[in-house]
């Protein structure tokens with residue numbers, strides 16, 4: 001694997017990111033960067049080849065991102081004490097946080113991508129999808145939306161009750177659909193239940209998703225959804 005293979009991405013990544021990509025690929029996490037899935041405000045997401053399959057390489061932008069906002073988000077999190085308000089450190093912590101959150105969610109048996117490695121501002125994880133990344137719920141509706149919702153809300157409940165995490169950026173943009181099943185992604189914002197006012201984040205997530213599913217034909221009552229997720233009654 002030569003550094004040349006990354007040269008086409010040279011205008012996208014700074015030197016330190018290129019070095020990290022080179023290192024991760026020489027450690028065998030992926031072979032070659034393939035194509036961008038989404039060039040976002042905070043992260044650039046690429047597919048990369050690995051043997052006959054593909055993985056996802058998520059690269060947090062060290063320049064264009066709103067690191068003040070990220071700092072405000074991270075600072076009250078007891079998992080990251082002594083955080084300095086330094087651009088690079090914030091981004092690296094942000095990437096580590098997503099990696100950790102994915103591991104915790106995975107262990108609780110929730111449908112999320114398995115994280116493989118994190119180094120600096122780069123996270124390598126399982127690609128949800130067959131040959132290509134799966135579509136987002138925003139762009140593809142399930143055939144059986146009720147069944148889909150049931151399995152989605154079970155995962156949100158597991159996330160809360162077992163993993164003790166709140167996604168905090170839940171929307172139809174961060175749910176992928178594969179074989180009519182939900183996969184929750186984008187865990188960089190996710191917070192633990194030790195975070196101040198974590199209930200506000202949970203309520204916001206649930207309101208957004210309840211509205212979305214109701215727009216698509218379900219007839220959910222927000223209060224019941226909240227109760228299901230937090231109390232564990234079987235009534236959805």
Ligand SMILES: Nc1ncnc2c1ncn2[C@@H]1O[C@H](COP(=O)(O)OP(=O)(O)OP(=O)(O)O)[C@@H](O)[C@H]1O
Nearest residue numbers: 037038040042043045056113126127128133186188
């Ligand atoms: N593991 C994955 N498998 C398939 N597609 C993925 C995966 N992770 C991300 N994607 C695709 O890339 C897009 C952007 O990813 P993601 O939501 O994690 O980044 P983002 O919204 O830029 O993140 P952030 O809010 O941290 O800046 C997703 O909407 C999805 O289409």
Ligand SMILES: [Mg+2]
Nearest residue numbers: 173174185186
């Ligand atoms: Mg996202």
